[in-house]
Amino acid sequence: MKDGPDIAHIAALIGDPARANMLTALMGGMALTATELSAEAGVTKQTASSHLSKLEAGGLLTIRKQGRHRYYQLADTDVAELLESLMGVAMRAGHVRTRPGPKDPAMRHARVCYDHLAGDMGIRLYESLLKRGHLNEQAGEPALTVAGRDFVTGLGLRLDALEGTRRPLCKACLDWSERRTHLAGSLGAALLDHMYASGWAKRKPDSREVVFTKSGQQAFERSFGEG
Template sequence: MKTGPDIALLGSLIGDPARANILTALMDRRALTACELAQEAGVTPQTASSHLAKLIAGGLLSPEKQGRHRYFRISDEEVASALEALMGLAAYAGHRRVRTGPRDPAMREARVCYDHLAGDRGVQMFDHLTRRGMISYEEAELSLTQKGQRFAEDFGIDLDAIRTTRRPLCKACLDWSVRRNHLAGALGAALLDRFYVLRWARREKDSRVVAFSRRGAEQFDALFATATRR
């Protein structure tokens, strides 16, 4: 008999197409209702309900009651990160759901991963921050340096406010399209937020794509100029 974590349970949860669709739909950090998810997955509400129950029992999703709706979201950054890693392997092994569509390049350029920026631009930002010594990698954990703190404050991020949460400030998340790290954690989320506020970018409706305006892209490139984009 084997010992160790049970990957079969998680695998079978992720293995059903309807459930995989649900999880994928929730990878942006939205919380969706059961009916919306049913539509995303292409099944009836009854079926979706049973899937959702299983995903909750498995710890992958968390329900949230609000009025007569029930919203579902991915439980945890840990879960999102593991799913992103699986997507990485899937992309690497060459399993794609559909032939590369028109949306695909946009996804590769910039998309939402849970609540932070992923794709080429996410990696570009991460590269710049580490290369310029704003984020340091010590004891296998990321931390924000003095220089990085000044940068963040200057960029309009209220670090004190962020630090009140229990959530880690900086975390690395493996990008499935670029297969390198991008920045997750509270700071990653705050930065993306800031891009929205500054109108550099906006979320594309019903997708994970983050669309940068021309001006926004220029400003972004100027700010994170160290690393060259692919």
């Protein structure tokens, strides 16, 4: 018997189609009920509860209780980033479950990856930070530079709060639709929250899609364009 982490167990948990659909539904960062997740998976509520128990026991989900209700969400950002990477491998290998539809271009343009910006807009943000010297890459992971710290502080973000969590400040996340890197970590989440708070963009209801307003797109270009 080999030593080390049992990746086969995690792969088996994710590999079931119903459980994979549930996990994908939670990629938007929202906590959902067993009833909502059973609809996403196309199974009965009783079957969904069995699947959810296995995912929780496997460390992929956590439960939040509010009154009589139980809500399920991804255990942490590492799980979200694992799922995003698997989506990239599946897309590259041609394992696509449905034909591309009208929503695909919008999802590829801008969407939520758990709590940070993904899609073309997320990649542009990341590459702009690199090009402007606000990030540099060390051993494959991004790090905020002195100029980057000034830039982030200038946006009104509190670096002391972002660095005071167990989560990395900056983390590279492979984008499944573009196969390039977007920014995760506490900074990636804070930048998306800043865009929401500034009125640049909003989350489309019941979707991972992020919709930028015309003025928000212009503001994004000023802060993260190629200029």
